[in-house]
Amino acid sequence: MSKKGVLLINLGTPDSPSVSDVRKYLDEFLMDPRVIDVNPVLRTFLVKGIIVPFRSPKSAKLYQHIWDDKTGSPLLHYSILQHQQLKDELGDEYQVELAMRYQSPSIESALNRLKEALVQSILVIALFPQYASASSGSVHEKVMDIVGNWQTIPDISFINSFHDNELMIETFADNGRKYQPETYDHILFSFHGLPQRQLIKCDHTGQYCLKVNGCCDTLNDTNKLCYSAQSHHTAQLIAQKLNIPADRYTICFQSRLGSDPWVQPYTSEVIKKLANEGKKRLLVFCPAFVADCLETVYEVSVEYHEEFIAAGGEHVQLVESLNDSPKWIRALKEMVLNN
Ligand SMILES: C=CC1=C(C)c2cc3[nH]c(cc4nc(cc5[nH]c(cc1n2)c(C)c5CCC(=O)O)C(CCC(=O)O)=C4C)c(C)c3C=C
Numbered sequence: 001m002s003k004k005g006v007l008l009i010n011l012g013t014p015d016s017p018s019v020s021d022v023r024k025y026l027d028e029f030l031m032d033p034r035v036i037d038v039n040p041v042l043r044t045f046l047v048k049g050i051i052v053p054f055r056s057p058k059s060a061k062l063y064q065h066i067w068d069d070k071t072g073s074p075l076l077h078y079s080i081l082q083h084q085q086l087k088d089e090l091g092d093e094y095q096v097e098l099a100m101r102y103q104s105p106s107i108e109s110a111l112n113r114l115k116e117a118l119v120q121s122i123l124v125i126a127l128f129p130q131y132a133s134a135s136s137g138s139v140h141e142k143v144m145d146i147v148g149n150w151q152t153i154p155d156i157s158f159i160n161s162f163h164d165n166e167l168m169i170e171t172f173a174d175n176g177r178k179y180q181p182e183t184y185d186h187i188l189f190s191f192h193g194l195p196q197r198q199l200i201k202c203d204h205t206g207q208y209c210l211k212v213n214g215c216c217d218t219l220n221d222t223n224k225l226c227y228s229a230q231s232h233h234t235a236q237l238i239a240q241k242l243n244i245p246a247d248r249y250t251i252c253f254q255s256r257l258g259s260d261p262w263v264q265p266y267t268s269e270v271i272k273k274l275a276n277e278g279k280k281r282l283l284v285f286c287p288a289f290v291a292d293c294l295e296t297v298y299e300v301s302v303e304y305h306e307e308f309i310a311a312g313g314e315h316v317q318l319v320e321s322l323n324d325s326p327k328w329i330r331a332l333k334e335m336v337l338n339n
């Protein structure tokens with residue numbers, strides 16, 4: 001009996017923290033039409049002419065800061081652990097592969113291994129809890145492009161999002177509980193940001209997201225596929241699990257790139273406002289990421305920490321991501337078994 005294939009895909013990271021490898025990574029990432037979603041001529045000008053040349057040396061310094069001598073990039077390191085542990089959990093009936101949307105290991109090589117193993121089906125899990133065209137959408141499109149060229153197209157399925165996965169919510173809550181959230185002045189749920197126009201494009205009604213007051217503060221039948229609505233929902237579920245009342249937490253969005261409006265409120269503005277209100281200690285969850293990465297270990301723990309102190313605060317504490325926590329591996333296992 002042939003095996004069932006499972007393909008875990010995360011975003012990707014540079015091969016090394018050198019300026020040339022960071023340049024290669026940013027070039028592939030930002031030339032993706034789902035990421036910088038403007039016309040091709042403008043995208044090429046912005047990415048190759050401005051963002052990549054100016055950003056690569058700066059980003060390389062940040063990557064050098066988080067790069068571990070033995071294990072390299074945290075994102076790849078934790079992805080490898082997740083892959084290994086899911087493989088062990090699922091046993092011989094499954095062939096589990098790991099790929100990254102950008103750089104390595106490539107999606108093409110992972111799909112080829114599944115093809116050569118003659119797997120009877122492929123389940124693709126894009127490792128982003130909330131659906132965004134720039135993340136899960138891009139992964140799914142890439143997989144479909146490659147498989148679409150095969151003579152025999154296999155049984156293939158995609159997990160579109162898992163923003164409300166019970167075991168995932170519990171893992172974030174367990175990680176947060178260790179810091180005793182009640183001892184902090186305020187809690188942040190900081191999600192990766194997105195340009196507002198990408199939310200609007202994903203609203204198939206064309207009349208809801210960013211058009212109706214408080215459009216995506218709660219998940220409903222109209223906005224259930226919206227990144228912002230799914231992010232709010234994830235945060236609300238973690239807060240409920242930890243009994244954090246609504247006035248003790250704020251949902252916000254980080255990592256804005258460029259000058260176009262992104263989903264709001266911006267984490268850096270929220271941090272300044274809280275410092276101005278006299279808050280001293282912040283606990284920050286980052287539930288858009290299933291593994292610690294540049295956006296958590298540097299942007300939150302270093303940059304936002306420094307910004308908060310400069311504005312009069314004392315400490316920003318990051319809650320670690322799901323990484324290789326056994327409960328999260330069980331969450332992945334159940335996603336596979338329930339599919
Ligand atoms: C959680 C899912 C992600 C979405 C959605 C997303 C959208 C998005 N990102 C950029 C630009 C950058 N993101 C960068 C790093 C980065 N982004 C994600 C995830 C999502 N991005 C992760 C997991 C990481 C960390 C990767 C790592 O190696 O640790 C970067 C690179 C770092 C930097 O130079 O700041 C950029 C650039 C855009 C423009 C975008 C949506 C349009």
Ligand SMILES: [Fe+2]
Nearest residue numbers: 011192255295
């Ligand atoms: Fe990003």
Ligand SMILES: [Fe+2]
Nearest residue numbers: 209216223226
């Ligand atoms: Fe929305």
